[in-house]
Structures are given as C-alpha cells and as structure tokens.
Amino acid sequence: MLDVLGPIVQAPNLSPIGIDWWIVLGGWVPGFLGLALAFLIWAKSRGDGDE
Amino acid sequence: MSELMDSALYIAVIALYMAALAGVGWLGKKKVRSISDWYVGGFKIGGIVMGVAFFATYFSAVLMIGFAGSASKWGMSATVIGMWHAVSAVIAFAVLAPRLSKAFRALNAMTFSEFLSLKYGSKTLRYASAIIIAIFIIPYTVSAFIAMGSAISTIVGTPFWMGVLVAGAIIAIYVFSGGLFSATLAEFIQGIVMTIAVVSVWIFSYTLLGGFVQAHEAMAAIDIRSVAFPAFGTNTWSIIIGLTAVMGFGMLAQPQMVLRYATISSRMNIKRALLIATFGSLLFPLAAYSYGALSRPILASFGIDVMVLKDDLIVPLFVKTAFPPWLSVLFLAGIMCAATSTIDALIHMTAGTLTRDLVRPASKTMSDKTQLRMTKVISLILSLGCCIIAIYPPGLIYQLTAYTWQVLASSFMGPLIMALFYRSANKYGALAGMVVGFASAQLWYFFLAPPITPIYPFFPGVAFSLISAYLVSRLSSPKQA
Numbered sequence: 083m084l085d086v087l088g089p090i091v092q093a094p095n096l097s098p099i100g101i102d103w104w105i106v107l108g109g110w111v112p113g114f115l116g117l118a119l120a121f122l123i124w125a126k127s128r129g130d131g132d133e
Numbered sequence: 134m135s136e137l138m139d140s141a142l143y144i145a146v147i148a149l150y151m152a153a154l155a156g157v158g159w160l161g162k163k164k165v166r167s168i169s170d171w172y173v174g175g176f177k178i179g180g181i182v183m184g185v186a187f188f189a190t191y192f193s194a195v196l197m198i199g200f201a202g203s204a205s206k207w208g209m210s211a212t213v214i215g216m217w218h219a220v221s222a223v224i225a226f227a228v229l230a231p232r233l234s235k236a237f238r239a240l241n242a243m244t245f246s247e248f249l250s251l252k253y254g255s256k257t258l259r260y261a262s263a264i265i266i267a268i269f270i271i272p273y274t275v276s277a278f279i280a281m282g283s284a285i286s287t288i289v290g291t292p293f294w295m296g297v298l299v300a301g302a303i304i305a306i307y308v309f310s311g312g313l314f315s316a317t318l319a320e321f322i323q324g325i326v327m328t329i330a331v332v333s334v335w336i337f338s339y340t341l342l343g344g345f346v347q348a349h350e351a352m353a354a355i356d357i358r359s360v361a362f363p364a365f366g367t368n369t370w371s372i373i374i375g376l377t378a379v380m381g382f383g384m385l386a387q388p389q390m391v392l393r394y395a396t397i398s399s400r401m402n403i404k405r406a407l408l409i410a411t412f413g414s415l416l417f418p419l420a421a422y423s424y425g426a427l428s429r430p431i432l433a434s435f436g437i438d439v440m441v442l443k444d445d446l447i448v449p450l451f452v453k454t455a456f457p458p459w460l461s462v463l464f465l466a467g468i469m470c471a472a473t474s475t476i477d478a479l480i481h482m483t484a485g486t487l488t489r490d491l492v493r494p495a496s497k498t499m500s501d502k503t504q505l506r507m508t509k510v511i512s513l514i515l516s517l518g519c520c521i522i523a524i525y526p527p528g529l530i531y532q533l534t535a536y537t538w539q540v541l542a543s544s545f546m547g548p549l550i551m552a553l554f555y556r557s558a559n560k561y562g563a564l565a566g567m568v569v570g571f572a573s574a575q576l577w578y579f580f581l582a583p584p585i586t587p588i589y590p591f592f593p594g595v596a597f598s599l600i601s602a603y604l605v606s607r608l609s610s611p612k613q614a
Contacts (some may be wrong), residue, residue: 104362113216120411130374
C-alpha cells in the first residue's frame with residue numbers, strides 16, 4: 083500500500099497559489115466550509131429569534 | 134545603546150501587562166461571591182466573551198512558538214492541522230455545547246470529574262478522572278511555560294529561567310484572585326491582543342517575501358517539500374495526520390475546553406460563541422502555521438538555516454532577526470497573552486479538580502470558604518511546580534502537548550460522548566471507556582507510536598475508549614440482563 087500511494091503525493095501538484103492541491107483540498111477547503119457552516123447556524127438562530 | 138533601549142521597552146511591556154492583569158484579577162475578585170462563581174463563573178458568561186476565551190484557551194504560545202517553530206521544518210502542509218481546528222470548533226459548539234451546558238447546569242457540576250461522577254453516579258469515576266487530569270495536564274502546562282520562557286529569553290535577552298518565572302508570577306496574580314470570572318475576562322482581552330499579534334506577523338512575513346504567491350515560490354525554491362503534502366507513510370506525514378486529529382478532534386474531550394463550552398449562559402450565547410470561536414479557530418492557527426513555514430526562506434535570507442536549529446527557538450529568533458522592534462514588542466505581548474490565557478485555564482481546572490474531587494470528598498467537614506482557599510493555594514503550588522519543571526525542558530513543545538492531549542482524549546472521549554448521546558450508558562461502560570482508552574493510548578505510545586508505525590496513539594486510544602464504553606454499557610444494562 084505504501085508503494086502504491088507513496089508516489090502519488092511525493093510529486094507536488096501545485097495549485098495557482100503555489101502550494102500543493104492536497105493541502106488546499108485537505109485543509110483549507112474543510113476549514114472555510116466549517117466557518118461557512120458556523121455563519122449559517124448563527125444567522126439561522128438570529129432569524130428564528132432563538133433565545 | 135539601542136539594544137539597551139529595546140530591552141527597556143520589552144521590560145516595560147511586561148510590567149504593563151502584569152499591572153493590567155492585576156486589575157482584571159481585582160475586578161474578578163469583586164465578582165466572586167460563591168464557590169460556583171469561582172469554578173464555572175456562576176454559569177453567567179456570555180457568548181462573545183466565551184467565544185474569544187475559547188480560542189484563547191485553545192491556542193497558546195504553544196502554537197505561536199512550538200508548533201509554528203516545527204512548521205518551519207514541516208512546511209505549508211502544517212496549515213492542514215490548523216484549518217481542521219475550525220471544524221472542531223463547529224462540532225464543539227453546535228453539537229456538544231447545547232447538551233453539555235444543559236447537563237452541567239442540571240447536575241450543578243463544577244468540574245469535569247464532578248460531571249462524570251454525577252452523571253453516572255460513581256465516585257470511582259470522579260477519583261480516577263481527577264487523578265488522570267492532575268497528572269497528565271502537567272506536560273501541557275509545562276510546554277506553555279517553555280514557550281513563554283523561550284520567547285522572553287530570546288526577544289528580551291534575559292535568561293530562560295527568568296522568563297519562565299515571570300510567566301508563573303503573572304498566572305498566580307489573577308487565578309489566585311478571581312477564578313473563572315477573572316480568567317475568562319482576561320482571556321477575552323488576551324484573545325484579541327494575541328490575534329492582532331499573530332495576524333500582524335503573518336501579513337508582515339508575506340510582505341517580506343514579496344506577496345502571497347511569491348512567498349510560496351520562495352519556499353519552493355529552497356525546498357519543494359515546503360509547499361507539498363508529505364509522502365504517504367513518511368514521518369512528516371504521520372505527524373501532520375496525527376496532529377490534525379489530536380489537536381482538532383482531541384480538543385473535544387479536553388477537560389479545560391469542556392469547561393469553556395459547558396458553562397455558557399443561554400442557547401443564543403452558544404450560537405454567538407460558535408461563530409466567534411470558529412472564526413478565531415480558523416484565523417489564528419492558519420496565521421501561526423503559515424508564518425512558521427515562511428520563517429524558513431526569510432531566515433535563509435539572513436544566512437540562518439532553520440533545519441539545524443531547535444524547533445522551539447526558531448520563532449523567537451525569527452521575530453528578533455527579521456522584524457522591526459515595534460512588531461517584536463507586539464509579538465512579545467501576544468506571546469504573553471497566549472501563554473497565560475492557556476496556563477490559567479489549565480491551572481484553574483487542575484486546582485479545582487484536585488480540591489473538589491480529591492481532597493474535599495476525603496474531608497466531609499470542609500466548608501466552601503476553606504475549599505476556595507485551598508483551591509487558590511493549590512493553584513500557586515501548581516504554577517511553581519510547572520515553572521520548575523519547565524526550566525529544564527523534558528521535550529519539544531509539540532511533543533509534550535500532543536502527549537497530554539492524546540492521553541486525555543483517549544481517557545475521556547468514550548465516557549463524555551456516551552454521557553451525551555447514549556441513554557443506556559452507565560458507570561461500568563464509562564469506567565471501561567476511561568480505563569481501556571487510557572491503557573491502549575499508553576501502550577501504543579510506548580510500543581507502537583511513530584516512527585515504529587505511522588499511527589499516533591490517539592487513534593487506537595479514542596477508538597477503544599468509544600467502543601468499550603458503548604459495549605460494556607450495553608452488556609451491563611439491566612434491560613439486557
């Protein structure tokens with residue numbers, strides 16, 4: 083398994099911002115999605131007059 | 134002469150900071166009227182304050198100095214660890230906090246151990262969890278003292294031990310006086326200062342390298358691995374994946390973090406805290422891991438190779454070498470805020486647990502007043518003890534922190550999650566989850582942890598804790614008998 087998956091990530095596949103796509107998709111995207119979800123939950127609670 | 138002026142400026146900042154915290158401590162003292170006020174802020178802490186206090190506790194000088202210093206060697210892949218903190222913050226406030234704050238209030242629990250004990254009706258759980266917390270929180274507290282000592286000694290030019298002792302004195306001032314009220318109020322102010330400091334250093338680092346994309350190109354020019362995700366199964370790969378899980382999802386079962394999100398005053402405040410905590414949990418680690426990674430090409434331009442330096446000394450040296458004095462001062466203020474905000478939470482929680490869950494049950498006649506006094510004295514003893522250990526660092530900051538978080542998450546994840554989501558959970562299941570999680574994480578740490586296998590002890594520890602808590606509860610529940 084190590085032999086198969088190793089080469090896939092050893093050669094960096096750089097995104098337009100100059101860092102590996104694996105870093106962008108594996109970290110930055112989930113992080114910003116988390117923030118978007120937090121905003122939606124907060125906005126919904128304000129709309130519902132949650133107290 | 135200029136260096137003397139700089140040192141005087143740094144010392145003035147430290148003195149001002151201590152005076153400000155003494156003021157906050159005094160303010161908090163006036164608000165402490167009952168034992169509940171000291172332990173859980175009387176369940177009256179608002180959402181905005183709690184949101185900032187949450188990430189001020191979550192991220193500390195441990196991240197700003199230790200993890201960021203290690204990130205200079207790991208490269209931009211370290212930002213993956215940081216970005217998942219935002220996801221964990223959403224889970225903490227959207228999923229766990231509503232049930233947890235309700236349960237804490239219903240049981241009138243004031244410590245994490247007391248919550249487990251009352252929820253499951255078991256004194257053994259109380260003693261066992263209190264002992265685990267009291268022993269295993271120490272490496273993490275020590276790592277925060279090391280971070281602060283490293284920063285002060287390198288930036289100000291004082292001996293390392295003096296920086297550590299200054300940290301101890303600061304902590305003692307306000308935890309001793311005001312408990313969770315002053316701790317949370319101080320954390321609110323500290324959270325703002327440390328965020329400004331970290332974001333300023335982050336932006337300045339990119340500016341020094343000519344911009345966002347240009348900075349990444351400069352990193353790639355030195356070592357292409359700095360901008361790549363590490364190869365599967367390598368040591369760096371296991372560190373990145375392991376720390377993403379430990380520092381992200383492991384946070385959910387850290388007693389000091391549970392106390393933060395279980396003591397908010399209302400549902401609306403939980404939603405407010407969710408938004409602020411998630412924003413801080415995204416911004417702060419992204420900035421810290423990024424400037425850590427960017428320090429490598431910047432220090433290289435000064436002829437310094439980070440790969441030959443000790444991880445914990447890289448960021449203080451980076452700030453001292455590459456930044457103008459005003460930014461070094463701001464960063465030093467941020468470091469002090471970050472270190473003290475975490476240490477105070479740990480000392481507050483450990484002292485409270487030792488007194489309320491171990492000493493008090495043994496002495497049935499102890500009054501609330503005596504209990505409060507004893508908690509404060511234990512806070513002082515703990516601060517001093519951790520200072521002394523930190524003067525002779527037993528390991529790198531990230532190693533000490535990861536060890537504590539793995540042990541605590543593995544011990545408490547099963548009992549905590551089952552208490553909130555499994556109605557048939559009982560004391561036998563909770564005890565099994567705690568013992569099996571703790572033992573499996575320890576055994577894995579000593580015999581199978583990286584580099585022997587690429588798997589961190591967190592994974593088997595948490596998995597076994599959850600499975601054993603569920604299975605034993607199910608098998609021992611009266612309906613099944």
